[in-house]
Amino acid sequence: DGHTLVLGNNQTHVTNAYLLKDPGYDPIADFTPVAGLADLQHALVVRKDLPAKNVQELIALAKKDPGKLNYGSTGLGSASHLTMELFKNRTGTDMQHVAFRGAAPMALEIIAGRIDLAFSTLPSVLGQIQGNEMRALAIASDHKAPQLPDVPLLKDQGVTGSEGDAWLALFVPAKTPAGTVEILTRTVMEILARPAVRDNAIKQGIAVNIRNSADFAAYHKAEMVKWANVIKVAGIPQPT
Numbered sequence: 001d002g003h004t005l006v007l008g009n010n011q012t013h014v015t016n017a018y019l020l021k022d023p024g025y026d027p028i029a030d031f032t033p034v035a036g037l038a039d040l041q042h043a044l045v046v047r048k049d050l051p052a053k054n055v056q057e058l059i060a061l062a063k064k065d066p067g068k069l070n071y072g073s074t075g076l077g078s079a080s081h082l083t084m085e086l087f088k089n090r091t092g093t094d095m096q097h098v099a100f101r102g103a104a105p106m107a108l109e110i111i112a113g114r115i116d117l118a119f120s121t122l123p124s125v126l127g128q129i130q131g132n133e134m135r136a137l138a139i140a141s142d143h144k145a146p147q148l149p150d151v152p153l154l155k156d157q158g159v160t161g162s163e164g165d166a167w168l169a170l171f172v173p174a175k176t177p178a179g180t181v182e183i184l185t186r187t188v189m190e191i192l193a194r195p196a197v198r199d200n201a202i203k204q205g206i207a208v209n210i211r212n213s214a215d216f217a218a219y220h221k222a223e224m225v226k227w228a229n230v231i232k233v234a235g236i237p238q239p240t
Helices: 011-019 055-064 081-091 103-112 122-130 176-190 194-202 213-234
Strands: 007-011 031-040 044-047 070-073 095-097 117-121 134-139 164-171 205-210
Touching: 007 011, 011 081, 011 117, 011 213, 031 176, 031 213, 044 055, 044 081, 044 103, 044 122, 055 134, 070 081, 070 103, 070 205, 081 095, 081 213, 095 134, 103 134, 117 122, 122 134, 122 205, 164 176, 176 194, 176 205, 176 213, 194 205, 205 213
Parallel strands: 070 095, 070 117
Antiparallel strands: 007 164, 031 164, 031 205, 044 117, 044 134
16 A cells, blocks of 8 residues: 555565575565665775776786685675676686675775775775775776765776666555555655755765666666576575
8 A cells, every 4th residue: 555665675676586495575576666766886895905906907916816816795695796796707707705794894804904805885895995994996886986986987997797786775565556656756756856865875875876666667677687697607506
């Protein structure tokens, strides 16, 4: 009836469908998107003394000694892991995966110099980047990070097709009346257009990216295809 909504993300509404034996729901068939809200952009971060000042230098370093560089993630099958797998596939590089239980321990290991690099969502590492505890080489997105306007995109450094935004979206059950969905979508979009809301999101490392119900539905379906293929190519074990 439109009174129950869920705040979903790229894991609950995309990758869980391929990484869990039985999620208990179909992220497409069981839900109608109200609106896409925001992106949690992935920054490609490296330890501050890594001898690579840009993405092409990083690729060259990785190819010089395959398997020597190690990269962190927030867990097997996490967005940070899959974004790096996509990057490796697009660049033909081989690096060692080190999985952590969350972004905080991963960031600490980069700062300490015990791992070399990672893709991490900006809210998790923005303070460390701004504090010069690690370096950001690129943003894995179609649009620059508002918090780090001087950090170039991957595609601007010769690596195309490696966009890996995590995202937030509001959903309702699939049978919610269309008129109710329209009201909710209009209300959400009006709120997200307010400067104070946008400014607060930016301070937290979030990029507001408003998509209406129809636009997000199309994007959502494309995300399902994209990440299913990444998981397959990466050879991530599937539950039996």
